[in-house]
Amino acid sequence: MNKKVYDIAGKKKIWFIASLAIIVAVILLSIFKGVEIAIEFKGGTIISYSYEGEADITSKQSDIEDYLKTPVTIQEGENLANDSKSFSISFSSDDGLSAEEQSGLTALLKEKFPDNKLEVLDSNDVNPTSGREFFTKCLIAAVIAAILIIVYIGIRFKQISGWSAGACAIIALIHDLIFAFGTFVVLGYEINSNFIAVILTILGYSVNDTIVIYDRIRENRKLMPNADVTELVNVSTSQSLRRSIRTSVTTVSTMLIVSVVAYVYGVTSILSFSIPIMVGMIAGTYSSVCIASSIWVWWNERKSSKKKKK
Numbered sequence: 001m002n003k004k005v006y007d008i009a010g011k012k013k014i015w016f017i018a019s020l021a022i023i024v025a026v027i028l029l030s031i032f033k034g035v036e037i038a039i040e041f042k043g044g045t046i047i048s049y050s051y052e053g054e055a056d057i058t059s060k061q062s063d064i065e066d067y068l069k070t071p072v073t074i075q076e077g078e079n080l081a082n083d084s085k086s087f088s089i090s091f092s093s094d095d096g097l098s099a100e101e102q103s104g105l106t107a108l109l110k111e112k113f114p115d116n117k118l119e120v121l122d123s124n125d126v127n128p129t130s131g132r133e134f135f136t137k138c139l140i141a142a143v144i145a146a147i148l149i150i151v152y153i154g155i156r157f158k159q160i161s162g163w164s165a166g167a168c169a170i171i172a173l174i175h176d177l178i179f180a181f182g183t184f185v186v187l188g189y190e191i192n193s194n195f196i197a198v199i200l201t202i203l204g205y206s207v208n209d210t211i212v213i214y215d216r217i218r219e220n221r222k223l224m225p226n227a228d229v230t231e232l233v234n235v236s237t238s239q240s241l242r243r244s245i246r247t248s249v250t251t252v253s254t255m256l257i258v259s260v261v262a263y264v265y266g267v268t269s270i271l272s273f274s275i276p277i278m279v280g281m282i283a284g285t286y287s288s289v290c291i292a293s294s295i296w297v298w299w300n301e302r303k304s305s306k307k308k309k310k
Helices: 009-032 057-068 099-112 128-156 162-187 193-223 229-264 268-309
Strands: 044-051 073-079 084-091 119-126
Touching: 009 162, 009 229, 009 268, 044 099, 057 073, 057 084, 057 099, 099 119, 128 162, 128 193, 162 193, 162 268, 193 229, 193 268, 229 268
Parallel strands: none
Antiparallel strands: 044 084, 044 119, 073 084
């Protein structure tokens, strides 16, 4: 047992203000900076090219945008089939890319890179309907999961006012998801299938950490029958703190290694998963220890105060 007891619940105002400040910052950034939505969710066109030799494709992005009269996203890669290099140009559009426009774009690129044997690999118009349906289904799954979490915690931890504990756990989960979403906004990552994977991963990870702390609170309720709710939570979170930090450090370290390797080898697509996961897991540990338990303390103190007034 950890002998040192930290006054975590006693500093709940600090945790609430700090988290609220970050959440407000994320909202303001989303409004003023904007949120990048992946093409599979908003519809558009993706056209891919292969080329040989060295070419700075991104240096001609402004020329491509001037021709298409719309912002574009350029992603570079390699064509393993013939050892040539490739890149794709994606952009939002309502009508797609006509044959004449595609020919004009290809001619423009061949003019800009005359020595690279540039050829069209593929061209696709993306219908946003399937992407939106997938996104909607994932949101519905997350909402159902949240309801089931409340029901599970409410039944399992009924000795410590389980329904309120379940609601506090969901508030902490929303807190973590906002932090992960903020990472996408700050780093300019697109809201795509990686975002959905991050959300679902954090849902499972963060609530598990919170349940461990609730389990400690339930056990200590029997061992400390005369303790008030603040003391009970401080002892329980202090006992769980070392385990929570070790689990978080292990998982975050793994994701950090993955991120470094991906960056070194140019597999940048995985960074929009690994970096938000790291932020979400750190936020999950913080929210389980400081937010969920502190909100539960505030809830119970408010409930006791109402009873005394009556």
